Amino acid sequence: TPVIRFSSPMFCMVIFLGAILQLVSAYLYVQRPTGPNCMSAVWLEMLGIILMLSAICMKNYRLWRVLHSARRFISIQISNEELLAVVILATLGMVAIMIAWHLPAFDLHLQLGTI
Numbered sequence: 001t002p003v004i005r006f007s008s009p010m011f012c013m014v015i016f017l018g019a020i021l022q023l024v025s026a027y028l029y030v031q032r033p034t035g036p037n038c039m040s041a042v043w044l045e046m047l048g049i050i051l052m053l054s055a056i057c058m059k060n061y062r063l064w065r066v067l068h069s070a071r072r073f074i075s076i077q078i079s080n081e082e083l084l085a086v087v088i089l090a091t092l093g094m095v096a097i098m099i100a101w102h103l104p105a106f107d108l109h110l111q112l113g114t115i
Contacts (some may be wrong), residue, residue: 008062010080014055014087021048039102046094054090057081 021044028041062078069076 018051
């Protein structure tokens with residue numbers, strides 16, 4: 001149906017996956033705090049939020065482009081693959097930031113033997 005097609009089901013699934021990651025991270029936050037437990041909770045939280053926000057932003061961008069081009073009577077199509085590439089790039093950027101942030105802590109845990 002047109003309603004389902006316009007809702008971008010693939011991006012709705014990405015938003016849902018991000019919400020599940022957020023939920024799992026909340027569960028990990030209430031567990032006994034250990035090094036790996038805290039690290040994984042932060043990873044899941046950040047990955048969940050970047051998946052949710054980037055997918056929502058891409059859905060809004062597509063809507064803006066379609067409505068903006070409709071004012072000028074131009075037909076425009078933006079594929080899911082184009083928008084998904086931006087979501088993947090945003091996620092990879094967050095992974096790079098998380099690696100840079102957690103690498104010193106991971107080395108410390110290896111030296112102390114707590115992992």
